Structure formats: structure tokens, C-alpha cells
Amino acid sequence: MxxxxxxxxxxxxxxxxxxxxxxxxxxxxxxxxxxxxxxxxxxxxxxxxxxxxxxxxxxxxxxxxxxxxxxxxxxxxxxxxxxxxxxxxxxxxxxxxxxxxxxxxxxVPFHFWVPETIQGMAPTASIFLLTWQKLGPLIMLYLMSPLINFEVLSAVSILSATVAGWLGLNQTQIRKLVAFSSIAQMSWTLVIIKYAPSLTILAFYLYSITISATLLTLEKLSTTSINNLLLSFQKAPVTSLLLTISLLSLSGLPPLAGFLPKWLTIDQLVAEGAIWVAFTMLMASLLSLFFYLRLWYNSASTLPPNTINTQRLWRKPTQQTNLTINSLAMAALTLILAATMMKAITKQEAY
CATH class of the missing domain: 1.10.287 (Helix Hairpins)
Structure with missing residues (x-):
């Protein structure tokens, strides 16, 4: 290969x-x-x-x-x-x-191939499919944005956010959870493309960084199911912490990077009069938030019962660090000040 x-x-x-x-x-x-x-x-x-x-x-x-x-x-x-x-x-x-x-x-309703395809791929190869592969269709939708029917766009985005969050609630395979997360994130990326294409570019950029950090940390931890995450913090506490940052950023919690595009998207939708679309997208994002928090809870907030006297499992000490994972995970962090600046820039472009 x-x-x-x-x-x-x-x-x-x-x-x-x-x-x-x-x-x-x-x-x-x-x-x-x-x-x-x-x-x-x-x-x-x-x-x-x-x-x-x-x-x-x-x-x-x-x-x-x-x-x-x-x-x-x-x-x-x-x-x-x-x-x-x-x-x-x-x-x-x-x-x-x-x-x-x-x-x-x-x-949605054309999402059926995403979880099955991601389940059969390696995490590093999934990065290309979930980020770079979607760049071409996004550029075409960007060029067609003035011609797209907003009713069709909003209906597909709401369905994608709702169905992806609903299917991820009872899912235990991490790769399929990542696939459902990608579907939900892309719905937020595309719902605003007609009114503010620049927000679509920003959302896809932050999504690409955060999902890449998540997949790289999952491969480093060698985890395939949620149950495997219970031992991740004892084996690799730093990597588990980076995974926590990436997951919380994908969920859109402030002051992480994932909060920025969702905040600006909701603000723009309300300004355009699509209040019900913004409200429905927010309610649908609560479903995705649940399985993000479940992954975070299993990876960094629990310690499984040990039958031995040691506090941590044995692991070989190493001085090697993964610069790529660390850089991407730190890029998932941001401040409210940066969000405020981006919001001001977006409003200036609108005027």
C-alpha cells in the first residue's frame, strides 16, 4: 500500500x-x-x-x-x-x-453507505473519505448555492441531523458512531450554504481538523467499541485527554472550536427568518450530544474496577509523542473571543 x-x-x-x-x-x-x-x-x-x-x-x-x-x-x-x-x-x-x-x-435519505463503508475501513483511511472526498461535492454545491431550493436543503439537513443522532444513540461500534457524527456535522455545514457560503467553508474546515484528530487518536488507542474505551485512560492518559477534547469539540460545546460554526449558523438562520429551521437543528443536535458525551464518559471519566493493587495498568514508558495528533487536537480548541471576531466579520460581509 x-x-x-x-x-x-x-x-x-x-x-x-x-x-x-x-x-x-x-x-x-x-x-x-x-x-x-x-x-x-x-x-x-x-x-x-x-x-x-x-x-x-x-x-x-x-x-x-x-x-x-x-x-x-x-x-x-x-x-x-x-x-x-x-x-x-x-x-x-x-x-x-x-x-x-x-x-x-x-x-439522509442517502446515508446508508456511510456507516457500512467506514466500518470496513482503517481509521486513517477514513480521514480521506470523511474530509477530502467531500471537498469536490461541496465546491459544486457552493457554486450552485444561489440556485438551490432552500426548502429541499433545510429538509435534508434537518433529517440528516435527526436520523444521525437517533441512530447513534444505541450504537456501540466507534467507527459507525464516527460515521453518524459525520452525517450530523455535514448537515450543519450545508444548511447555511445558500445564505452564507463562507460559513460553510469555515464549518467544513473546523470539522476536518476535529474529525482527523478524533480518528488518529482512536487508531492510536486501538479501540473499536465503546467497551474498549474503558481501559484507554489507564493505558494512554494523554491520548485519552486529546480524544476528549476532539469529541467535545465535535459536540459543539463552548469554548471549543465546534461551537463556533454552530453559533454563527444559528445566528445567520435567525437573521434570515428561518427560525424554525434553527430551532429544529438545535433540538436534533441534542441527540448527537448524547453519544458524544457517552464516548467522553467512557474514555476519560470512568475507571473500571481493578482486581490488582496497582492504580494503573502496566504500560511501557515512552518518550515519543505524535506531533500530528497533538497539533490537530490543540487546533480543536478555541476561545470565545475568536468566535466573537468571526461573528463581527460575517456581519460586515452581510452589510
């Missing part, structure tokens, strides 16, 4: 540059297909039935979404003769393309 890492990173970089430099739907569709083909080896990197099943589900779902995108572009080209993404003016075609991009991102 290390042999293919430069190829994978190079391809992802090229496709990202295509998304950033072009607005033609055919080029963007080609970039989406390249992204899909690049992520497939990351999913099926082991000859395990679960990995093969995850890669098959991912490929079929992404192929269906790509077919809808090229179908929408074809009909738009026949009717208007335009190939730019900003020229899709037909409301029906815009809705079809928006739903296809929702499939790419994994929002």
Missing part, C-alpha cells in the same frame, strides 16, 4: 485543483469519478469480506450519483446548450443534481 500513496495523494490534489479552477460540469464529473476510483483502494486494502463489502457498496452508490449528475447535465445541455454548473437554471434539474451531490456526501 505505501507504493500507491504518492499516486493517491497526487490524484486527489489534481482533482481538487480541477474543482477549484473549473466550472464546467464535464470536468467536475471526471474529477468526481477520479476521486471515487482513488478512494476504492483505500477501502479494499485488505482481503477481508467486510472491506470488500464496503468497497462494493461505496462504488455502486457513487456510480448512481455520478449517473444522476451526467443525466442532469445532458438534459440541461439539450435544453439550454450550456455546460457550466452556474447555467443549470431549470429547477427540476437543479434539484436532481443537488440530490446527487447529497448522495456523494452521504446525507
Amino acid at each position: 505505501p507504493i500507491f500513496q504518492p499516486i493517491i495523494l497526487t490524484t486527489l490534489t489534481i482533482t481538487t485543483l480541477i474543482f477549484l479552477s473549473s466550472t464546467h460540469l464535464v470536468l467536475m464529473w471526471v474529477a468526481l469519478e477520479l476521486n471515487t476510483l482513488v478512494v476504492l483502494p483505500l477501502i479494499a486494502n485488505k482481503s477481508h469480506p467486510r472491506s470488500i463489502e464496503a468497497s462494493t457498496k461505496y462504488f455502486l452508490t457513487q456510480a448512481a450519483a455520478s449517473a444522476l449528475i451526467i443525466f442532469s447535465w445532458t438534459l440541461n445541455y439539450i435544453t439550454t446548450g450550456g455546460g457550466q454548473i452556474t447555467e443549470v437554471t431549470n429547477q427540476v434539474l437543479t434539484t436532481i443534481m443537488t440530490l446527487a451531490l447529497f448522495i456523494k456526501i452521504g446525507l
Whole structure:
């Protein structure tokens, strides 16, 4: 697998540059297909039935979404003769393309492939699927934001936040919890894209940092279920503390970084008159908050009963530190002052 890492990173970089430099739907569709083909080896990197099943589900779902995108572009080209993404003016075609991009991102009701795919992947490989892979569809939605129907956008966002939080309540597998967390976080990222696309960029940036820190710490702790977290603090107290910071940041508790985009999103939705959308999103986030706090409680707030006289389990002392995990976890921290400054900047842009 290390042999293919430069190829994978190079391809992802090229496709990202295509998304950033072009607005033609055919080029963007080609970039989406390249992204899909690049992520497939990351999913099926082991000859395990679960990995093969995850890669098959991912490929079929992404192929269906790509077919809808090229179908929408074809009909738009026949009717208007335009190939730019900003020229899709037909409301029906815009809705079809928006739903296809929702499939790419994994929002409800097209979320079924996300937990199954993440369950069959390694935590480090999941970082690419949950962050970089979603950058292309987000850029396309960013360019289409003036044309998107807000009723469709708000309905999908509310459903995503509610269903993801509800399905995560009784879930014990950490990878599936991370998948449901990603669905809920993406709903907050997209609900405001029509009124304030800059907030979408900020929310996705903070989400990428925090989810990367969470997945790296989970891999370092070698935990696959919530029960394994009970021993994590005794084995690696510093890593468990970093995991706690990342989880609480994902939950959106102040003064951590995850609180900033949610605060600004609610403020912008209320300013635009979408009070019920803001209220429903807040209520749905309480479901996600429950399983975040459950993970935090099991990882850092409990000590399981020991049958020996020592206070901690034996572990080999080491002086090595993981700079990547530490940097990402510290980036998940922020101050209320930074949130206040960002809020002032957003209001200035609105005026």
C-alpha cells in the first residue's frame, strides 16, 4: 500500500485543483469519478469480506450519483446548450443534481453507505473519505448555492441531523458512531450554504481538523467499541485527554472550536427568518450530544474496577509523542473571543 500513496495523494490534489479552477460540469464529473476510483483502494486494502463489502457498496452508490449528475447535465445541455454548473437554471434539474451531490456526501435519505463503508475501513483511511472526498461535492454545491431550493436543503439537513443522532444513540461500534457524527456535522455545514457560503467553508474546515484528530487518536488507542474505551485512560492518559477534547469539540460545546460554526449558523438562520429551521437543528443536535458525551464518559471519566493493587495498568514508558495528533487536537480548541471576531466579520460581509 505505501507504493500507491504518492499516486493517491497526487490524484486527489489534481482533482481538487480541477474543482477549484473549473466550472464546467464535464470536468467536475471526471474529477468526481477520479476521486471515487482513488478512494476504492483505500477501502479494499485488505482481503477481508467486510472491506470488500464496503468497497462494493461505496462504488455502486457513487456510480448512481455520478449517473444522476451526467443525466442532469445532458438534459440541461439539450435544453439550454450550456455546460457550466452556474447555467443549470431549470429547477427540476437543479434539484436532481443537488440530490446527487447529497448522495456523494452521504446525507439522509442517502446515508446508508456511510456507516457500512467506514466500518470496513482503517481509521486513517477514513480521514480521506470523511474530509477530502467531500471537498469536490461541496465546491459544486457552493457554486450552485444561489440556485438551490432552500426548502429541499433545510429538509435534508434537518433529517440528516435527526436520523444521525437517533441512530447513534444505541450504537456501540466507534467507527459507525464516527460515521453518524459525520452525517450530523455535514448537515450543519450545508444548511447555511445558500445564505452564507463562507460559513460553510469555515464549518467544513473546523470539522476536518476535529474529525482527523478524533480518528488518529482512536487508531492510536486501538479501540473499536465503546467497551474498549474503558481501559484507554489507564493505558494512554494523554491520548485519552486529546480524544476528549476532539469529541467535545465535535459536540459543539463552548469554548471549543465546534461551537463556533454552530453559533454563527444559528445566528445567520435567525437573521434570515428561518427560525424554525434553527430551532429544529438545535433540538436534533441534542441527540448527537448524547453519544458524544457517552464516548467522553467512557474514555476519560470512568475507571473500571481493578482486581490488582496497582492504580494503573502496566504500560511501557515512552518518550515519543505524535506531533500530528497533538497539533490537530490543540487546533480543536478555541476561545470565545475568536468566535466573537468571526461573528463581527460575517456581519460586515452581510452589510
